[in-house]
Amino acid sequence: xxxxKRRLLLSLALLGLCLQGCTPLDYDGGVSRxxxxxxxxxxxxxxxxxxxxxxxxxxxxxxxxxLYAETAPxxxxxxxxxxxxxxxxAVFSLLDYLESKEVDYAFTFGNHDFQGLYxxxxxxxxxxxxxxxxxxxxxxxDSSARVEGRSNYVINLVEGEATxxxxxxxxxxxxxxxxxxLGYANLDESQxxxxxxxxxxxxxxxxxxxxxxxxxxFHVPIPAYQEAHDYEGPLKTxxxxxxxxSLSGSTxxxxxxxxxxxxxxxxxxxxxxxxxxxxxxxxxxxxxFGVKTGPELYYGHVEKEDSPYGEGFDLMGASLLTLGDEExxxxxxxxxxxxxxxxxxxxxx
Amino acid sequence: xxxxxxxxxxxxVLYVFAAVGVFYFVYLxxxxxxxxxxxxxxxxxxxxxxxxxxxxxxxxxLLFAFHAYRHSLTPKGAAHGAxxxxxxxxxxxxxALIYAFVLLYNGTYEIGTNYPTAFFPIDVIVxxxxxxxxxxxxxLLGVWTLRRxxxxxxxxxxxxxxxxxxxxxxxxxxxxxxxxxxxVLFSFGFGFSDxxxxxxxxxxxxCLILTAGLFLYECDLVYGFKANSKKISxxxxxxxxxxxxxxxxxxxxxDPMGFVEITMPFLVVDYMTSLALFPALxxxxxxxxxxxxxxxxxxxxxxxx
Numbered sequence: 001x002x003x004x005k006r007r008l009l010l011s012l013a014l015l016g017l018c019l020q021g022c023t024p025l026d027y028d029g030g031v032s033r034x035x036x037x038x039x040x041x042x043x044x045x046x047x048x049x050x051x052x053x054x055x056x057x058x059x060x061x062x063x064x065x066x067l068y069a070e071t072a073p074x075x076x077x078x079x080x081x082x083x084x085x086x087x088x089x090a091v092f093s094l095l096d097y098l099e100s101k102e103v104d105y106a107f108t109f110g111n112h113d114f115q116g117l118y119x120x121x122x123x124x125x126x127x128x129x130x131x132x133x134x135x136x137x138x139x140x141x142d143s144s145a146r147v148e149g150r151s152n153y154v155i156n157l158v159e160g161e162a163t164x165x166x167x168x169x170x171x172x173x174x175x176x177x178x179x180x181x182l183g184y185a186n187l188d189e190s191q192x193x194x195x196x197x198x199x200x201x202x203x204x205x206x207x208x209x210x211x212x213x214x215x216x217x218f219h220v221p222i223p224a225y226q227e228a229h230d231y232e233g234p235l236k237t238x239x240x241x242x243x244x245x246s247l248s249g250s251t252x253x254x255x256x257x258x259x260x261x262x263x264x265x266x267x268x269x270x271x272x273x274x275x276x277x278x279x280x281x282x283x284x285x286x287x288x289f290g291v292k293t294g295p296e297l298y299y300g301h302v303e304k305e306d307s308p309y310g311e312g313f314d315l316m317g318a319s320l321l322t323l324g325d326e327e328x329x330x331x332x333x334x335x336x337x338x339x340x341x342x343x344x345x346x347x348x349x
Numbered sequence: 350x351x352x353x354x355x356x357x358x359x360x361x362v363l364y365v366f367a368a369v370g371v372f373y374f375v376y377l378x379x380x381x382x383x384x385x386x387x388x389x390x391x392x393x394x395x396x397x398x399x400x401x402x403x404x405x406x407x408x409x410x411l412l413f414a415f416h417a418y419r420h421s422l423t424p425k426g427a428a429h430g431a432x433x434x435x436x437x438x439x440x441x442x443x444x445a446l447i448y449a450f451v452l453l454y455n456g457t458y459e460i461g462t463n464y465p466t467a468f469f470p471i472d473v474i475v476x477x478x479x480x481x482x483x484x485x486x487x488x489l490l491g492v493w494t495l496r497r498x499x500x501x502x503x504x505x506x507x508x509x510x511x512x513x514x515x516x517x518x519x520x521x522x523x524x525x526x527x528x529x530x531x532x533v534l535f536s537f538g539f540g541f542s543d544x545x546x547x548x549x550x551x552x553x554x555x556c557l558i559l560t561a562g563l564f565l566y567e568c569d570l571v572y573g574f575k576a577n578s579k580k581i582s583x584x585x586x587x588x589x590x591x592x593x594x595x596x597x598x599x600x601x602x603x604d605p606m607g608f609v610e611i612t613m614p615f616l617v618v619d620y621m622t623s624l625a626l627f628p629a630l631x632x633x634x635x636x637x638x639x640x641x642x643x644x645x646x647x648x649x650x651x652x653x654x
Contacts, residue, residue, distance in 0.1 A: 053380040054397060085379035085617060088538075114613035115620055117376070122540030148606060174613055175620055177605030182623045185606070 080110020372531025435488025
């Protein structure tokens with residue numbers, strides 16, 4: 001073989017390799033799950049449990065038992081910070097509990113989940129092990145998908161052949177990548193591109209004209225929360241809830257909110273701010289905070305004079321989203337007191 | 350020389366136990382903060398955690414007490430220090446041990462709860478028993494030294510100014526090095542699999558190079574490196590330090606989020622404060638260690654100055 005020919009072959013082989021790296025992602029890239037839908041489908045959001053060494057697991061399990069019993073969910077979404085300075089035993093303890101409820105659960109990471117005596121890959125492997133945890137819908141993100149984060153995936157709520165809703169879970173990452181000041185991470189462009197691909201594909205060339213209605217769950221609030229908080233005008237409707245701490249969130253969503261508006265996102269819910277539980281509808285999209293589950297680390301308390309129930313109460317419990325056939329959603333917050341003696345509900349939508 | 354060498358080996362063994370202790374101690378502090386809803390909660394958790402805190406903290410005390418014995422200037426000073434520290438340690442370890450048994454008896458500690466390890470609370474009790482014997486041994490070493498002062502071989506003394514400088518710089522470096530070394534030991538159980546290997550290796554190297562520096566410093570004191578060997582060890586350590594720092598920052602620059610993911614299980618304080626404290630402190634102490642080695646390797650530069 002002559003030298004130029006060899007060079008040409010080598011170049012083609014290299015080009016082939018490069019192009020292989022650019023192959024567009026398949027529809028789901030292995031990051032979607034289907035779940036059977038029915039009218040009044042209930043999604044229970046638990047968030048910020050902060051399981052750690054000193055956690056009274058018996059108490060927390062009874063606490064969650066009560067929330068499960070009150071809400072009878074079809075799906076449980078855990079929006080991060082389930083663990084903080086935990087160990088493998090704590091992880092197994094929580095997962096065994098969730099599994100025992102025989103309700104499917106989806107999990108996205110918060111900024112504290114990797115702060116434990118285990119590696120991120122270990123946690124992902126455990127969560128995505130169908131033999132041990134068949135009800136876990138967690139999808140381990142394949143590094144070849146080239147999407148930043150480890151817990152970006154979609155749950156399709158399917159009725160017959162049709163996808164009625166899509167539940168998107170986004171990984172808002174563990175921490176920022178500042179040199180000294182780590183701060184909170186911003187969403188990555190690759191995540192927004194991934195969302196666009198997923199929503200485009202699920203609509204499909206012969207699919208419905210409009211985008212499939214979707215709900216987002218993630219941990220750290222995106223900047224739209226701050227914008228909505230600061231905005232005063234006709235584009236915002238306050239739906240209810242409390243703001244007892246200053247909002248701490250990321251500063252750049254790489255255009256996610258804008259894309260979500262265009263692509264029929266009905267609502268997005270986060271965790272992170274334990275003492276904020278308010279819900280607003282801003283520019284047509286509902287933005288809400290989940291109610292912190294359990295007492296670990298800190299939680300908000302509403303004083304008697306600000307309470308509609310005639311006595312003070314803890315901002316602790318869970319939130320329940322109900323999805324209807326005609327793209328209508330309803331949202332109820334459950335405030336279960338620390339001693340589990342009182343339970344108040346607050347309807348937001 | 351042989352005795353000094355043997356004592357250095359003993360200190361190296363204690364160093365490993367102390368490293369595990371320091372890392373776990375910081376992890377426990379993180380837990381206390383993590384479960385802190387109110388002061389009432391803290392007091393509720395405190396009895397549960399106290400034996401664990403003592404169990405992880407006492408090996409560090411033992412290491413520093415033994416180090417102080419080795420570095421004492423006179424046999425009498427060494428003996429008195431060892432006796433006092435040995436007694437305090439024996440009392441604290443006994444207290445923690447009895448307390449752990451009480452908590453086990455009243456049901457606060459339950460066998461099979463898997464906290465903090467799968468062997469809990471047997472692991473805590475065995476560790477405390479070992480500490481009890483180790484402090485007893487330190488006490489007996491003090492008594493032995495008092496009776497046979499010739500047993501004690503003082504290490505070469507440094508000038509007063511240098512002693513203070515080295516003590517401060519390397520003492521700080523030692524705490525950080527212990528924490529980092531403990532993290533590396535713990536990390537073998539973390540189950541790393543598909544994390545970025547370049548970041549993992551560079552981070553391990555950064556953790557271990559601090560311990561290597563301390564070991565080199567102690568070897569020089571015990572075995573008395575010749576002038577030429579001092580220079581070689583200085584240049585080797587300097588070269589290794591530069592390599593590790595460049596490797597670490599290059600890997601971090603290439604994959605900043607990978608750095609975050611890998612270091613999260615190690616750097617409890619950093620991610621609670623949202624500040625990359627460990628890399629900054631490691632840089633400072635690495636530079637400090639090199640300055641110390643440089644001053645020892647080139648005494649004439651110091652005299653000229």
